Amino acid sequence: MARKLDPEEKIVSAALGLAAVQGWSDLSLADIAKAARLSLSDLSRHFASKAQILAAYGRRIDEKVLQEVSTEDMTGEPPRDRLFDVLMMRFDALSEHKEALKRISADLARDPLAAAPLLRPAMQSMGWMLEAAGIDSSGVAGALRVRGLALVWGAAFRVWLDDGEDQSKTMAELDRRLRDASTLMTWLSRFDPRRRRADKSGEEAA
Secondary structure, three states: OOOOOOHHHHHHHHHHHHHHHHOOOOOOHHHHHHHOOOOHHHHHOOOOOHHHHHHHHHHHHHHHHHHHHOOOOOOOOOHHHHHHHHHHHHHHHHHHHHHHHHHHHHHHHOOHHHHHHHHHHHHHHHHHHHHHOOOOOOHHHHHHHHHHHHHHHHHHHHHHHOOOOOOHHHHHHHHHHHHHHHHHHHHHHOOOHHHHHHHHHHHHHO
16 A cells, blocks of 8 residues: 655645646646645645745655665765765655656746745755765855855756766766865865964974
């Protein structure tokens, strides 16, 4: 017997199903409620906007990745390799709704105001991906890592949308972007006041 979906799952699933067929811009909350077999009043108890529905979908993807990471042994892998693995897990988790994501991404690219509320949830997701890879996302340095990873993810995501099942182009793009980001972060770390103080202390001790 199939697992019974909770109302939030039904809404998210209905929204993605409709988006794959008719796009995102012209999709109304009433359309989504009807497809989920819920009243508009029921839907309003869970979500106030389509952006909130997409944010909920993103959180579900975060959860899937974090659960998968908990079963993986990444001991001994360099940070960049761990991050590569985590982000590929995320692409795998998204693959079920790839057609919907193509339509949604295309519509949001033409409507910056509709995309704006999704920026914060997207950054939060990138923070979780860093943590899943064993990389600190807190503080000023963590905030820089989150923003850098968001750029890496965005570039790889655009490639993934039109990539084949083997995801070879996505992997190549992701690897290249992570290498570039790693080089940049290494260079920026030279200007970290804490590192400069530590270096100075080492010189004085010598």
